[in-house]
Amino acid sequence: MSAWERARRLIVAGNAAALAAFVCVLDDAGRKEIASHLAGHLRERGARRWDARDVEPLRVAGAACFGGAAEVASWLNRRDLQLWDRHADDAERLLAVLRFRAPAWRSDLALRLVGRLRSTRDSGITKTHGEPGWQLAAGLVAETGVVPPDNDAFVLGWVWAWQGRWNRNEAPQTALADDPLLPYMIPRLLGTPGVEVALRWNERISWPRLLRGLVDRGRVERKILLDACVSRFAIGGDERRLRPAVQVYQELDTTVEEVPVRDFTRLLPVLPGAATRLALEELGRAERAGLLSDELFGEVVGALAFRAEKTLVKQALVWIAKAADAERAARSGADRGGRVAGCQVALATVLGHEDQALRARAVKLAVRLAPAASPEAGDALRESAAELPADLRAQLAQAYGEVLGDDLPTQTQTQTRTRTPRESLPHEILPREFLPHAIQPITTVTELFAELPALHWWRDPERLERVLAALVEQSYRDRNAVAEAALAWRGATLPETHDWASSGDPLEQLLAATASLATTKWRLSRFRGFIGDVHATSPGRMVLRRLTEIRRLFLSGRTIPVLLATPTVSTGQVDPDVLVSRMERLESAGVEPLAADFEQALLRLPALPSGVDAGVAARARALTSQAGRRLARWLDAGGLPQPEVRCELVDVTVPVPGYAYVFAGRLRTHEVKRPRADERFAALLDCVAERPPGTDGQTSDSQASDGRSFAPNDMPEWWAWTLPTHPDVLAAYLLASLYVSPDESFGYTTVLTGLAGTDGRCGSAVAHALACGLGFKRQEDRMRAADALLGLAVRDLLPAAELGRAVAGLVTSDVLVLTRVISGLADAAHAGAHRQVWTAIEAMLADLLPGPGDRPRTGLADLLALAVKTAASCGARADIPGLAEVAARRGSSRFIQEARRLHQEITA
DSSP states (O other): OOHHHHHHHHHHHTOHHHHHHHHHTOOHHHHHHHHHHHHHHHHHHOOOOTTOTTHHHHHHHHHHHOSSHHHHHHHHTOGGGOOSSOHHHHHHHHHHHHTTSOHHHHHHHHHHHHHHOOOOOOOHHHHTTOOTTHHHHHHHHHHHOOOOOOOHHHHHHHHHHHHHHHHTTOSOGGGGGGOTTHHHHHHHHTTSTTHHHHHTSOTTOOHHHHHHHHHHTTSSOHHHHHHHHHHHHHHOOOHHHHHHHHHHHHHTOOOGGGOOHHHHHHHTTTOOHHHHHHHHHHHHHHHHTTOOOHHHHHHHHHHHHHSSOHHHHHHHHHHHHHHHHHHHHHOOGGGOOTTHHHHHHHHHHHTTOSOHHHHHHHHHHHHHTGGGOOHHHHHHHHHHGGGSOHHHHHHHHHHHOOOOOSOOSSHHHHHHHSOOOOSSOOGGGSOGGGSOOBOOOOOSHHHHHHSGGGOOTTTOHHHHHHHHHHHHHHHHHOHHHHHHHHHHHHHHHSOTTOOGGGOSOHHHHHHHHHHTTTSOOOOGGGSOOOOTTOOTTOTTHHHHHHHHHHHHHHHTTOOOSOOSOOOSBTTSOOOHHHHHHHHHHHHHHTOOOOHHHHHHHHHTSOOOTTOOOHHHHHHHHTOOSHHHHHHHHHHHTTSSOOOOEEEEEEEEEEEETTEEEEEEEEEEEEEOOOSSOOHHHHHHHHHHHOOOTTOOSOOOHHHHHHOOOOOOOSOGGGHHHHSTTOHHHHHHHHHHHHTSBTTBOTTTTHHHHHHTTOOSOOOHHHHHHHHHHHTOSSHHHHHHHHHHHHHHHHTTOOOHHHHHHHHHHHHHTTSSOHHHHHHHHHHHHHHTOHHHHHHHHHHHHHHHSOOTTOOOOTTHHHHHHHHHHHHHHHTOOOOOTTHHHHHTSSSOOHHHHHHHHHHHHHHO
């Protein structure tokens, strides 16, 4: 029996241990014989599940028998030879069969395996049982002593491996000191993305204390660990990602001489939360020890003054006040200078702050430092003081000379300084994704398949629409050419053993169906459905329905000249003239349109309040097919009507075993029953919600009162492309998603980007969706909402007053945090939407201002300050209920001062 025959029997039997013992005693000729047959055996074997019993012996055979390290690395990293458990056993076997190789060869393989590691997205429990491939790579690094290349997955695998060993009680915590990988891991540990999750996975294990113990035992150099902390601070990130570095630094109990003064000073403008507090504490220690030079002191107070957090600005003023006292006590007037220049530059920054109390304190400190001021510092202070109130400006002028302000005494001059309100905003201020453009069709088969490498079909609606349209049209023109190109694409892109006909990727299935037109007769049963778990009422389901029916079209051996629903502009809409032309092409070919494609095309028609062009309407009436006559009726009636959507806030408690999720509130949307039956309105529900055949699509009286909730689900990037002309309906779907948790959007705020490009009436649902987006914890979500607000404002579609009422309702219900909303409104106002933001704030204040004896809500002073700016920018005049009473209160709090300023601004 040949070496291959015996090895093959062991592989088929799944006996990896016996195969490892066999190949270890083979000579070179036997190993070469086995290696020559492995690729062919894998092709004959075909695709198998990852848990097939022959995977482990195949890995052993390749590791032992292939000649080059690159060849072995490629074999072990094949997708169809990956293991998802038993990693330790696999690594032990492979290390045993690899020990006969030369040291240089094994070092080369170690470097290649480490470089190819990729971290999985599995849960922590799965990761503690071993990241795929990590144990083998780590074992080779430990045995060869080679320095591993930088790879975040290698570091994460190391942390998870130790967490797993401790979780299974396989080693004491002190065993970490004897790990041969320790010298390589420590400098890279804190800077690895995702390590914060791994370090905190087991609450019984404190990595900061473990690392401190390694320093005390001399296994880790103290300076290396300190440098690793500072390097992690320099990388940046939110407070959660920096927390391990903060904790390790605090655990080290640094001496004042070890404080990295220059690093902390340089990073102070950008550090978040706890890292900022740590930097301030350490810089304070250095200052008390006399280790902070005048130059660095100026940088520190300047950085603090620049920060948005008021507590940090106050800290800057405290440091400046102490410096002023020290300067006065230590030096004569002629010798003063030192730290004064840096302090005055910081004070110039504070003079532009929104907080009136901070500005007043900054003016007092500037006056105290005036005797030592340089001409340059005086100029900076006078320039920054131009927008101060008259009383503060006068105090500064006495110390630094005349300050020119922007308020003038006479009524005529006041009117002169007021900006002319903008009736419309320039489109140039919008982010690029909001600017509509024509969608260019794909005209050749070569161009079609050149688009595929960059296509992520579930995230890129425009590219997929172009590809689908070209696939249908080019197949109609030349079936064989498309089929041959599809087969060539498969050979160049997919593994030989990959069965694209049974793929879970709908695009691969669709291309396989395209290739079947001119090659093999495929059976429908070979294709798996890929609708999956997308909810029946999710707008994203429409694209899956269309992919399914196009696949069925190809498998039936038929083609059609054109798809109807392909958008003509990047907002997702279809031009009526183009749609009629496409319907004419179908009728000329004697074929009916695809059902879901036709429904989607109707939904993508723009709003037609004045009807369509007379010529287009006449051509539509001349259509003879059933679909053509239905299209003509839609166009004559002005397209799909805008259904009304109302919103209400309900308390929701969702019990989960082992947890207690109590939501402060959740928005529920209800579709209001329309006064008469309307086939177009029914179509909206049929094609999006996939209602059962025979329903008229109308909500009953009971449904209208009890509510039909719009259920959210997958593919939010597609939602606006499904309903580009019905923003309120789109927002109704979105609202059911946005408040699963007040602090987590789960990616659904991507819908807001598309919402800003829709065309139609925006009402209460849009207002509530924007309000929810503006109130999220993550800055990225709030920025999407602010951009959407701006996009609607530019096109004069923003329901500003309803937005204000929605925010007020959600804030008073303790669902939204007011301070988060203000930042988004301020961004939109800064971009030019002064009038719209003022309208929203005016509506908010009517409900948010406290009554007699009530305390103001947190953030209300900031809202009033923004109201002053926007009201001044658009020349607003208004009578806000309760504002005069608040302005008349006694006291000097910032809330009362801002209320007085606003009342004066809108009543002058």
